[in-house]
Amino acid sequence: MIEVSGLRKEYGDFVAVENLSFSIAKGQIFGIVGPNGAGKTTTLKMLGGLIKPSRGDISMKGLDMFRDSVEIKSFLGFLPEESPLYEGMSVNDYLMFFAELYDIDKGVAKKRISDLLFDLSLNADGKKIGDLSKGMKRKVAIARSLINDPDILIYDEPASGLDPMTSRYITDYVRSLKKEGKTIIFTAHNLYQVESLCDNILILKNGQKIIQGTADHIREEYGKIQYRLEFRVDDIGDYDLADVTQADDAYVVITDDIDVVNNTTKWVASRGGDIVEMRTIVPSLEDIFLSIMGVELFAE
Known part of the structure; x- marks a missing residue:
């Protein structure tokens, strides 16, 4: 569906993206994460055909991004992080204006706009865009990105700066677009949102790919x-299998060595103690991301 090979983008002496390659299958939700300045937005702009790479190739549905840009943009929807709207227009007039740019039949456009407003729970009641809340404006921008019924969507921080309810709504709406067969980048x-939503995740650092794959693969x-392992025992004096901390009337061992767990349970049993709790701590994508970025993590 989408193939990116050897992508590089330079701004003078600064290299924003270096030797980036990846593939995205049809119908996938593909997440790109990284710290500020990692090259995420630059990558999306190249994928959207807004800027040309200094080197490398991008193809979508077998078409070259820059040789066949007009055809690609007919099935592409792009949502930038900052998306200025024509605030003096009503929502319907604004969306109809963009439908006309795509030369969509007026009757088809009216039906599509009505469906989008319904799907996005966007009832503007004839208000001008400038009178809408930030969350509603974001929904208008999303509706605009879908006005041409694109196969491929490129969204830069679609829920950025929104309240938790609106953010959750937009996340669920993106998930519903996948069910319609759309490919979403x-x-x-x-990162909790990314982990719960994405089929494939690309982690960038300093413009370079660190790893790409499913959350489980990462x-x-x-x-x-x-x-x-949390346990109770009368005397901890001769325990020497791992570092121990105390929690109320119990002791706690945290280890990545399963043998320590097994030997500790045997030791506790031999001293007449009790196992209070034993559980596995699986790192979240956020934990892994912070570790990759060099942020030291502390076990609880």
Whole structure:
């Protein structure tokens, strides 16, 4: 569906993206994450045909992004992080204006606009866009990106700066677009959202790919599963299998060594103690991301 090969983007002496390659299958939700300045927005702009790469190739549905840009843009929807709207226009007039730019039949456009407003729970009641809340404006921008019924959507921080309810709504709406068969590429700083939504995730750092894959694959490569064992025993004096902390009337061991867990349970049993709790601590995508970025994590 989408093939990116050897992508590089330079701004003078600064390299924003370097040697970036990846593939996206039809119907996938593909998340791109990284710290500020990692090259996420630059990558999306190249994928959207807004800027040309200094080197490398992008193809969509077998078409070259820059040789066949007009045809590609007919099935592409783009939502920038900052999306200025024509605030003096009503929502319907604004969306109809963009439908006309795509040369969509007026009757088809009216039906599509009505469906989009319904699907997005966007009841503007004839208000001008400038009178809408930030969340409603974001929904208008999303509706605009869908006015041509595109196969491929590129969304830069679609829920950025919104209240939790609106953010959740937009996340669920993006998920529903996948069910319609659309391929979606997006960036987000909310890594819980990325982990719950994406089929495939690309982590960028300093413009370069660190890893790409499913959340489980990234966890296997970079995550460290730990075990938390909480127990009670009268005397801890001769316990020497691992570091121990105290929690109320119990002791806690956190380790990534399953042998320590097994030997500790045997030791506790031999001292007549009790196992209070034993659980596995699976790192979240956020934990792994922070670790990759060099932020030290502390076990609880």
